[in-house]
Amino acid sequence: MTDVPVLQVDEISVSLSGRQVLDHVSFDVRGGEFTGLIGSNGVGKTTLLRTILGLQRPDSGRVLVSGMPLSPRSRSLGYVPQKIVVDPDVPMRARDFVALGLDAHRYGLTRRSPQQRELVERILHDVDAERFADNRLGSLSGGEQQRVFIAHALISQPKLLLLDEPLANLDPRSVQDIVALLHRVARGYGVAILLSAHEMNALLPVMDRIVYLTGGRAASGTTDEVIRSDVLSQLYGHHVDVLQLHGRVLVVAEPGQDNQDIPQHPTLTLG
Amino acid sequence: MFSGFMVNAWEVGTMVAVVGGVVGFFVVLRGSAFPAHAIPNGAFAGAAGANLLAINPLIGLGVFSFGAALGIGALSRRGRSDAVTALALVMMLALGAAFLSLSTQYEPQIFSLLFGEILGVSSSEILPVVALGAVCIVAVAVLYRPLMLTSIAPDIAAARGLRPQRFEIAFLIVIACATTMTVPVVGALLIFTLMLGPSAAAQCFTNRAGRAMAGSVAIALVTIWLALACAYESNWPVGFYVSVLSAASYGIGRGYAAWHTRRQVRATRESLRRVALTN
Amino acid sequence: MHVVFESGFFTSAPVRTALIIGAVTAMVSSVVGVFVVVRSQSFAGHALTDVATTGGSAAFFFGLSPLLGFIGGGVIGAGAMDLIGVERERRRDLATGIVLGTALGLAALFLYLDTTKGATTGATQQLLFGSIFTVDPSTVPLVLGLSALGLAIVVLINRPLLLSSLSAELTRARGINLRGVGVLFMIAMAVSVGLSSIAVGSILSTALLIGPAAASIRLTKSLHASLMVAGVLGVATTWLGILFAYDSFYWVPSSQGLPVSFFIVSLIFIAYLMSGLPFVRRRFDRPPRANSAGASNQASIEALEVGA
Numbered sequence: 001m002t003d004v005p006v007l008q009v010d011e012i013s014v015s016l017s018g019r020q021v022l023d024h025v026s027f028d029v030r031g032g033e034f035t036g037l038i039g040s041n042g043v044g045k046t047t048l049l050r051t052i053l054g055l056q057r058p059d060s061g062r063v064l065v066s067g068m069p070l071s072p073r074s075r076s077l078g079y080v081p082q083k084i085v086v087d088p089d090v091p092m093r094a095r096d097f098v099a100l101g102l103d104a105h106r107y108g109l110t111r112r113s114p115q116q117r118e119l120v121e122r123i124l125h126d127v128d129a130e131r132f133a134d135n136r137l138g139s140l141s142g143g144e145q146q147r148v149f150i151a152h153a154l155i156s157q158p159k160l161l162l163l164d165e166p167l168a169n170l171d172p173r174s175v176q177d178i179v180a181l182l183h184r185v186a187r188g189y190g191v192a193i194l195l196s197a198h199e200m201n202a203l204l205p206v207m208d209r210i211v212y213l214t215g216g217r218a219a220s221g222t223t224d225e226v227i228r229s230d231v232l233s234q235l236y237g238h239h240v241d242v243l244q245l246h247g248r249v250l251v252v253a254e255p256g257q258d259n260q261d262i263p264q265h266p267t268l269t270l271g
Numbered sequence: 272m273f274s275g276f277m278v279n280a281w282e283v284g285t286m287v288a289v290v291g292g293v294v295g296f297f298v299v300l301r302g303s304a305f306p307a308h309a310i311p312n313g314a315f316a317g318a319a320g321a322n323l324l325a326i327n328p329l330i331g332l333g334v335f336s337f338g339a340a341l342g343i344g345a346l347s348r349r350g351r352s353d354a355v356t357a358l359a360l361v362m363m364l365a366l367g368a369a370f371l372s373l374s375t376q377y378e379p380q381i382f383s384l385l386f387g388e389i390l391g392v393s394s395s396e397i398l399p400v401v402a403l404g405a406v407c408i409v410a411v412a413v414l415y416r417p418l419m420l421t422s423i424a425p426d427i428a429a430a431r432g433l434r435p436q437r438f439e440i441a442f443l444i445v446i447a448c449a450t451t452m453t454v455p456v457v458g459a460l461l462i463f464t465l466m467l468g469p470s471a472a473a474q475c476f477t478n479r480a481g482r483a484m485a486g487s488v489a490i491a492l493v494t495i496w497l498a499l500a501c502a503y504e505s506n507w508p509v510g511f512y513v514s515v516l517s518a519a520s521y522g523i524g525r526g527y528a529a530w531h532t533r534r535q536v537r538a539t540r541e542s543l544r545r546v547a548l549t550n
Numbered sequence: 551m552h553v554v555f556e557s558g559f560f561t562s563a564p565v566r567t568a569l570i571i572g573a574v575t576a577m578v579s580s581v582v583g584v585f586v587v588v589r590s591q592s593f594a595g596h597a598l599t600d601v602a603t604t605g606g607s608a609a610f611f612f613g614l615s616p617l618l619g620f621i622g623g624g625v626i627g628a629g630a631m632d633l634i635g636v637e638r639e640r641r642r643d644l645a646t647g648i649v650l651g652t653a654l655g656l657a658a659l660f661l662y663l664d665t666t667k668g669a670t671t672g673a674t675q676q677l678l679f680g681s682i683f684t685v686d687p688s689t690v691p692l693v694l695g696l697s698a699l700g701l702a703i704v705v706l707i708n709r710p711l712l713l714s715s716l717s718a719e720l721t722r723a724r725g726i727n728l729r730g731v732g733v734l735f736m737i738a739m740a741v742s743v744g745l746s747s748i749a750v751g752s753i754l755s756t757a758l759l760i761g762p763a764a765a766s767i768r769l770t771k772s773l774h775a776s777l778m779v780a781g782v783l784g785v786a787t788t789w790l791g792i793l794f795a796y797d798s799f800y801w802v803p804s805s806q807g808l809p810v811s812f813f814i815v816s817l818i819f820i821a822y823l824m825s826g827l828p829f830v831r832r833r834f835d836r837p838p839r840a841n842s843a844g845a846s847n848q849a850s851i852e853a854l855e856v857g858a
Contacts, residue, residue: 053430071432079430087640090300090423091474091483097423104420105431107413136478137423152427162430302640304647305593349826353592354764358822360596361757365815368753372809460658464651471644508662514655518648525634 004067005030006076006160006192007052012061014047020216021047024061027211027220029160029192034183036203037196039213045196046082048213049164052194053079066159075105078153078191082164086145088138094148095133098124101152119155126185127151143174147181154189161186163195167202175202182206200227201248227251277503279392283400284495287453290404291465292473292488293411294449296480297442299470299487301422305353306443307466309360310339311450311459316367318455323374329399332454335363336447344440389457389509390502396456403452410445418442419480460510465491468517472524490520565796567687568810572788575746576758578697580784582704582742583763584776585735589715593643594631595739595759597650599752601627602744604653607660617689620748621696624740627653632733693745700742707734712773754811758784761818765825787817 005028014022021044029035050056054070099120124133127147167175183206186193211220219226233239243250298307314336321331346355421428425435453462473486498512586595605623609616634645710731714721746755766779791814798808
């Protein structure tokens with residue numbers, strides 16, 4: 001059974017208010033893999049993640065989780081949304097929010113068992129959040145909240161963790177910390193990760209596979225398979241160059257190209 | 272003060288405070304003050320209509336408050352929820368005005384439906400209050416955890432198959448239930464203020480949800496007991512005392528929170544200075 | 551002719567006053583209301599009517615001019631809400647609720663004291679529900695003047711108002727005092743709401759503030775168009791409601807008639823429900839003219855609708 005991918009996205013097309021956002025997008029995520037969903041802003045990454053979660057109905061195509069269509073009660077997917085604003089007035093400790101990951105779907109009041117409480121402690125330790133576990137969720141910084149949300153998603157032991165732009169709005173140091181943390185917990189918990197980002201360079205050391213999204217279409221494979229001039233040129237519909245500089249990747253469009261997806265700069269880091 | 276009709280007032284007041292504290296915790300958490308005002312205030316029209324048809328006012332109240340909950344919930348899907356709530360409220364009030372103009376006796380009744388007449392509660396009115404109050408508390412207990420997640424992080428809740436819209440409607444129905452229970456005996460004003468001030472105050476004192484809920488019940492109880500005693504002594508309306516005391520409790524809560532923050536900031540600054548000195 | 555306009559409709563002085571006062575308050579409320587709805591301050595807008603009513607009942611008790619009570623109550627209430635906090639949406643909601651609860655408590659006290667004084671039977675009824683037919687003609691000039699003031703404030707600060715409801719940071723970056731804009735708007739709202747609740751009652755005041763604006767925002771895409779549609783809708787529903795109320799004296803056996811607020815609110819409610827119907831929206835949804843209504847306003851209204 002191990003060769004059934006955790007996630008199969010099969011020819012998904014989505015239109016939002018008359019505009020085609022995703023056009024026959026297909027890719028797989030295998031168990032335990034770290035996959036980066038890369039594309040510039042507004043290219044449909046959030047829409048794709050929402051479609052995978054069943055929050056957006058696709059016009060055509062299907063999503064399979066461990067070979068089965070997604071059921072709303074399934075807890076094999078964990079999700080960390082792009083932006084959560086928690087009011088500092090909300091009386092909830094970070095610790096309690098993580099525990100809510102265990103039983104938020106349960107009706108009624110049941111006491112949490114000692115094993116469950118131990119699990120909360122362990123996961124707080126694993127995401128390095130013990131320091132601020134007793135502070136209010138709304139009073140934490142962006143990076144601290146990110147860890148708490150990751151812990152909340154991980155604690156129900158999903159097979160796949162979806163993260164929507166977790167690195168946006170973080171300083172470079174925090175970006176490194178979160179990437180390292182995700183890499184560590186993915187190994188430790190045996191969970192596959194699908195992470196969307198507009199900037200791939202921070203992820204290059206840990207990504208097993210990449211899904212490159214532009215103009216509603218996607219190319220997927222290992223980084224070396226996808227980040228190549230011929231693959232990306234075909235995706236963009238015109239010629240682009242890929243440069244490797246000091247371990248960073250630059251995707252470069254020809255000047256004067258009239259294409260919406262690539263701004264008119266001689267060099268462009270994608271993104 | 273503890274005899275005859277006052278015993279009924281103490282009993283009903285206590286029950287209302289418990290329900291107000293429990294439901295109010297989520298009213299404040301979700302920022303639902305407007306529906307918590309609109310449903311009780313508009314539902315008086317149902318009682319006026321029932322009066323006109325000579326049926327039990329409880330039925331009229333129930334129909335209007337549950338109708339309002341479902342209507343606000345359904346219309347909010349497609350429009351701005353605060354504008355929808357305002358329109359639902361004025362529509363109910365306008366119907367109430369029409370009902371009142373058709374009936375012959377109005378003035379004292381409007382007054383008691385809006386501002387309450389807890390000192391005149393009869394023994395036969397206690398049973399429905401207790402029964403509906405118990406339904407509210409059980410409903411909140413059942414919904415507790417999913418409602419918590421949908422209130423704090425609706426996106427995450429939706430991804431876990433908990434539809435925020437459905438929980439919004441479920442919660443509005445809980446408010447409608449609390450309304451039906453309390454408006455005929457204590458008035459729309461009392462339940463609204465008891466759901467707001469004490470809960471908001473309690474959330475200033477603790478970081479933990481369970482304790483905040485317990486605290487909001489405790490503050491609501493103190494508020495209503497004090498208000499009853501004051502009203503008994505002074506003969507002024509209970510609603511006045513309840514609203515002023517719950518606003519005062521919120522003021523104290525905010526004051527405590529400000530003092531607490533300042534103390535923490537000072538402590539941090541002290542420890543930083545000490546570190547700087549030792550280096 | 552007599553089928554529609556019952557005899558005496560045009561010759562009755564109260565009707566003429568009602569038509570004038572109704573049109574003015576509807577116009578001002580609808581225009582202010584567009585900003586109220588765009589800024590998601592419907593709760594505050596409604597609460598201020600009740601707070602103004604408290605001011606009215608206090609003025610009743612102390613023997614002051616009711617108009618002073620209504621407007622003073624509204625402005626004090628707006629100040630209190632701002633003091634508690636309006637910067638975060640959840641706290642804004644709470645601040646409004648706390649002020650509203652306190653005001654209603656005070657209203658309960660004043661109304662109780664009024665009735666124990668025994669002099670003012672019908673005070674509750676009149677304060678809560680008002681009637682456009684009982685407006686004193688001598689207050690008309692004052693109502694007109696203060697309406698103009700409220701309107702002028704809103705027109706003066708319309709751009710910062712719209713911008714700050716889109717993005718607080720963007721507004722601050724332009725050197726605009728966010729708090730000042732908010733306070734000014736609350737005062738304008740308090741004045742217009744206080745006026746309309748004394749002129750047409752607190753129910754109608756909220757209805758005219760929120761209803762036409764909410765409907766017109768669903769139908770139009772630019773600020774100018776929604777102001778126009780809201781104004782027209784407000785005046786039309788008010789006049790039609792007055793006509794129905796007048797005629798209803800002849801419909802109902804008790805010959806007492808139905809309250810005018812019932813008719814106007816019902817018409818507004820129906821208009822709002824219809825504004826959500828697909829075929830109504832399509833009819834309004836014509837492609838925008840290139841030079842109309844300022845591109846920035848247009849974009850902002852669209853953005854706000856997407857967020858709703």
